Amino acid sequence: MSLKKLWTALRGAVNEGTEAVADSQSLRILDQELRDAKSELKACDENLTKIMAKRKLAENKVKALQADIDNYTTHAIAASEKGDEALAIECAERVAELESQIEVEQGLLQGFKSSETSLKSNISKAKANVRRMEQQIDQIKATESVQKAQVAVSTRHMGANSKVKTALDSMERIKAKQQQRAAELEAADELASEESGSSLDSKLKAAGIAPGGQVSGSDKLAQLLAKKSTQA
Template sequence: MSLRKIWTAIRGASNEGLEAVADSQSLRILDQELRDAKQELTNCDQNLTKIMAKRKLASNKVDALQSDIDTYTQHAIAASEKGDDALALECAERVAELEGQLSAEKEIMQSFLNSEASLKTNIAKAKSNVRHMEMQIDQVKATESVQKAQVAVSSSNIGANSNVKTALDSLERIKAKQQQRSAELAAAEELASEEDGGALDAKLKKAGIAPGASASGSDKLAQILAAKKG
């Protein structure tokens, strides 16, 4: 292999290692950003709660001012009907003053309402984005774990297949040795039998000459008939 090819292989392995480190760091960065985003959303929820409380107080104040305006309006009418113009005028001036306060409070309440609506919309979008990001991160992590498991299993299968083949080869060698040993033992028994005359006796029995030989059917019938006549 040329030096250029070796250098290219080294560079490729180095780049793969750097990419793996970068990917791992990217997931850590995303996890941290996700935690930061969730904390910010918690803060947003708290701020929204405060704005809603202030809007509620402003709304209550608007209702109270409107009630006072209605009350002093009725007082002005009642004083005028009794002919007490001075008291009626004083009540009317109070109504005018309260209406000024009411107008200001309504603007404040509307401002809180606008902020509340805007925050709710933005928080809902942010929470949706966070959930989507969290889902993607979980999916990437799950896929990474599954692929690592698949690689491990594939590597194990390769190793297991190799081990199984080696074991089968060993088994065949053992069987061959056993067959060879069985043949050697049979040959040894045959040789021993020939040496002590066993082979000759076996031939005589087979021929029906030696004692213990199995009689044929016709021989046995002759024996039975002979015994009957006697």
């Protein structure tokens, strides 16, 4: 390998390592941002609870003021009908005072309602975004784990295939050596037979010339008839 190719390979390895570190760091950053977002949402929920409590108090205050207005209005009318104008005027003044108070409280109540509605909407959107981010992070982590497992299995499979191929090659070499050795032993036996003369004896026996050789049926019949003639 040339120095240029070696340098390119080293640069590629460094870049891959840097990217791996950056990706890992990015996931940690996303995890931290997710925790921060959840913490902020928890604080928002607490603020929403406080606003809702104030809205309920304002509603109760408006209801109480309205009840007082209705009550003093009834008293003013009753006093006027009885001819007690002084008492009727005093009740009417009280009604006017309560109406000023209820106007202020209704303004506060409307503000609490608007804040509550807006905050609920924003919190709902933020929670949806957080859930979406959490789902994507979990999916990325799960995919990363699965792919790492697949790479490990693939690497082991390739290694296993390589080992199996090596073993098969070794087995074929052993078979070839055994066949070569068997042929060499057979050739040695043939050579030993020729040197001892046993090969010639075998040929004579096979021809029916030497004793112990194979005899044809007609020759054997002739021997039996000749033997019988001799005995007679």
